Amino acid sequence: TIKTIFFLPIALFFGTFLVATTNNAPYYAVMRQAPAIGTLWVWSVLEMPVGAAVVGALGPLAWGVWWMGYGIM
Numbered sequence: 001t002i003k004t005i006f007f008l009p010i011a012l013f014f015g016t017f018l019v020a021t022t023n024n025a026p027y028y029a030v031m032r033q034a035p036a037i038g039t040l041w042v043w044s045v046l047e048m049p050v051g052a053a054v055v056g057a058l059g060p061l062a063w064g065v066w067w068m069g070y071g072i073m
Helices: 002-024 027-046 050-067
Strands: none
Touching: 002 027, 002 050, 027 050
16 A cells, blocks of 8 residues: 555664664664654554564564674674
């Protein structure tokens, strides 16, 4: 749908930006940026149907772990 076409790229962008920020930025920068970015990411995931929401939620995680080499813990 139009909603999915609009929100899926937004969810993927903000999700990957959130993962990259929390892994690369200093502590104070994460404290300042993560709440706003996380809110936009969660909102965009919640606006989509279940299948697209799974892609929007797990896509950035897969990108961070497999492509960038970040650890989960």
